[in-house]
Amino acid sequence: MDLSVILPVVNERDNLVVLIPRLRALLERENLAFEILVIDGGSSDGAAEAAERLGARVLRERRRGYAGALETGFAEARGDYLLTLDADLSHEPAFVAKMWRARNRADIVVASRYTQGGVSYGDPLRNLLSRILNLAMRRTLSMPVRDMSSGFRLYRREAIAGLELESRNFEVLEEILVKAWADGYSVYEAPFTYFPREAGRSHARLIRFGLDLAWAAARLWKLRNSVASADYDARAFYSIIPLQRYWQRRRHRIATFWARGATRILDAGCGSSMIIQSLNNAVGMDFSMGKVRYLRRFGIPLARGSAFALPFRDGAFDCVISSQVIEHIPFDDALFAEMRRVLAPNGTLIIGTPDYATIGWRTIEPLYGFFAPGGYRDEHITHYTRESLLRILEKHGFAHEETAYVMRSELIMRMRRVERPANSAAPSGVEAA
Numbered sequence: 001m002d003l004s005v006i007l008p009v010v011n012e013r014d015n016l017v018v019l020i021p022r023l024r025a026l027l028e029r030e031n032l033a034f035e036i037l038v039i040d041g042g043s044s045d046g047a048a049e050a051a052e053r054l055g056a057r058v059l060r061e062r063r064r065g066y067a068g069a070l071e072t073g074f075a076e077a078r079g080d081y082l083l084t085l086d087a088d089l090s091h092e093p094a095f096v097a098k099m100w101r102a103r104n105r106a107d108i109v110v111a112s113r114y115t116q117g118g119v120s121y122g123d124p125l126r127n128l129l130s131r132i133l134n135l136a137m138r139r140t141l142s143m144p145v146r147d148m149s150s151g152f153r154l155y156r157r158e159a160i161a162g163l164e165l166e167s168r169n170f171e172v173l174e175e176i177l178v179k180a181w182a183d184g185y186s187v188y189e190a191p192f193t194y195f196p197r198e199a200g201r202s203h204a205r206l207i208r209f210g211l212d213l214a215w216a217a218a219r220l221w222k223l224r225n226s227v228a229s230a231d232y233d234a235r236a237f238y239s240i241i242p243l244q245r246y247w248q249r250r251r252h253r254i255a256t257f258w259a260r261g262a263t264r265i266l267d268a269g270c271g272s273s274m275i276i277q278s279l280n281n282a283v284g285m286d287f288s289m290g291k292v293r294y295l296r297r298f299g300i301p302l303a304r305g306s307a308f309a310l311p312f313r314d315g316a317f318d319c320v321i322s323s324q325v326i327e328h329i330p331f332d333d334a335l336f337a338e339m340r341r342v343l344a345p346n347g348t349l350i351i352g353t354p355d356y357a358t359i360g361w362r363t364i365e366p367l368y369g370f371f372a373p374g375g376y377r378d379e380h381i382t383h384y385t386r387e388s389l390l391r392i393l394e395k396h397g398f399a400h401e402e403t404a405y406v407m408r409s410e411l412i413m414r415m416r417r418v419e420r421p422a423n424s425a426a427p428s429g430v431e432a433a
Contacts, residue, residue: 002032003100005083006073007056008039008066012087013047020054022093030097037076038087039069067172071165082155085111090122090195091152099154099190106188107159108180110145111152117191118147133213137174140217141224142235145187148174152192159185170209171216178220184230184293227379230294233273250406251352252278255321258350258402258414262319266342268307269325276300283317285310308334315344323352323412327380336396343417349398352412357385360409386411 005023009016020036027034038051038058048058059076061069070084081103085091095111102109113120114134120127130149137148151173159180167175181187223229237252239245255275259265263281270276270284272291283301286292292304305311307322307329320339329335339349354361365380389411390400398415405411 001035001079003027003034003081003083004073004077004079005034005036005085006039006070006077007037007051007085007087008041008061008069008073009043009047009051009087010041011043011045011047013043013045013050015088016047016051016056017054019087019089019093020051020056023096024055026093026096030100032100035078037073039072041065041069065168066170067165067167067175070172070176074160074163077157080157082157082160083153084155085152092193092195095152095190095192096154099152102188102190103154103156107156107185108177108187109154110147110150110177110187110189111192112145112147112150112189113192113194114146115189115191118189118193120194122194122196129210133210137213137217141174141178141220143178143181143224145177145181146189148177150192156185159183166219167212167216169212171212174213175216175220178224181231182223182229182290184290184296186297228290230288230290231272233271233291234277234294237274247406247410248274251275251323251410251412254404254406254412255323255350255352258348259319259321262317262348264317264344265319265321266310266312266317267321267323268310268339269322269328270295271324273323275321275323283312308332308338310338310342312342314341315347316342317347318344319348319350321350323350324410325353326351327353327382327384329382331382333396336392340397340417345417345419347417348401349393349415349417350412351389351393351415352410353384353389354380355386355405355409355411356383357387358405358409360407364407364409384411386413389413 023036036056038048038056039061040048040058041061051058059072062072074082083096091111099109099111112118114131134146134148137143138145160176163176163179165172165175177187236244237248252274256278259279265279265282267276267279267282267284270286272294276282276284276295277298277300283303284295285303285305287304287306289304292302295302303311307325320343322339326335343349354365356362386403393415397418397420399418400413401416402414
């Protein structure tokens with residue numbers, strides 16, 4: 001099935017008898033295989049019966065509230081794409097055709113009142129409050145979406161599969177967007193003109209909505225500022241915190257200068273960093289599907305794989321970058337053996353990790369953990385020093401060429417793969433500090 005249309009309703013009979021036939025005519029004209037789901041929140045005006053007569057499938061919401069209605073629709077829908085819109089005719093059904101044509105531009109298409117080209121003809125006071133709330137949420141959560149509260153959306157099924165929704169009412173709209181974006185899915189805002197509802201009264205209460213939204217923002221802020229967010233590394237490069245921004249850019253400068261001129265580069269454990277986005281002739285690899293998914297939009301060759309078994313042939317690259325990876329992984333000789341294996345003879349390894357022998361890092365890490373809970377400090381499980389890492393790399397057949405530091409705390413070394421004598425054996429049993 002191409003499309004499932006999800007209509008949450010409470011006492012919308014008069015609007016449904018207009019909306020459903022218009023939707024059906026449009027979708028048939030577009031030659032789509034579709035279904036219309038009406039999620040009833042306890043209507044007393046005959047809305048459910050009217051919807052059934054018009055060929056819609058009527059379902060009772062699994063839990064009370066707008067969030068429960070969407071949750072029910074998502075669970076019951078059978079389409080590859082899921083369309084949500086209000087049943088009050090404020091969302092013009094003819095606009096669905098434009099949204100369908102935009103489906104390949106992103107995983108989620110939002111009919112946006114506030115992007116360039118969008119217009120809202122609603123009540124002026126409600127428009128003002130809506131703009132203020134959207135601006136506050138966008139800034140607080142660092143989301144590149146101007147109309148986060150629009151419920152007129154087209155979802156690719158994969159973008160919302162498995163989402164655990166905690167919201168009760170209309171704040172679920174922001175929750176869905178933030179969680180999908182944090183998992184690497186993309187959003188496109190299609191300019192849309194909003195008209196007031198044609199009949200009945202709105203079930204949204206702005207004061208209640210504002211309070212629910214504030215509570216949701218507090219929960220979602222933790223997600224947006226944790227390493228679980230797919231764009232965590234990319235955002236850090238443009239951070240408003242001077243130290244964080246400097247740190248990221250210093251690391252970027254060292255890695256890209258050393259890799260410059262290489263013709264086949266692997267960034268193993270690339271995350272969403274600006275390093276992989278800046279390099280030419282590079283392949284990005286990460287274990288996190290969310291981060292790989294996020295990078296797809298930049299046209300970078302990508303693979304999801306493990307650092308313990310790199311999914312590339314022997315000698316495939318003349319430069320391998322491993323920046324801020326090895327400290328997140330239990331020590332294993334396979335990490336370093338795999339870096340050597342995929343490097344061509346005389347290839348360059350650029351490897352970076354915090355140096356736990358420096359007073360700088362031993363001071364910075366506790367402070368970082370305090371100010372950014374859920375950040376990288378909590379995931380540093382293997383601690384290296386310059387001496388211990390150099391010893392490990394030399395035993396794995398690498399020769400040291402250059403060392404650089406970020407704030408005399410983060411160690412970055414440039415190593416070269418050298419050939420072992422024919423009778424030498426691969427090392428084992430070397431441990432981190």
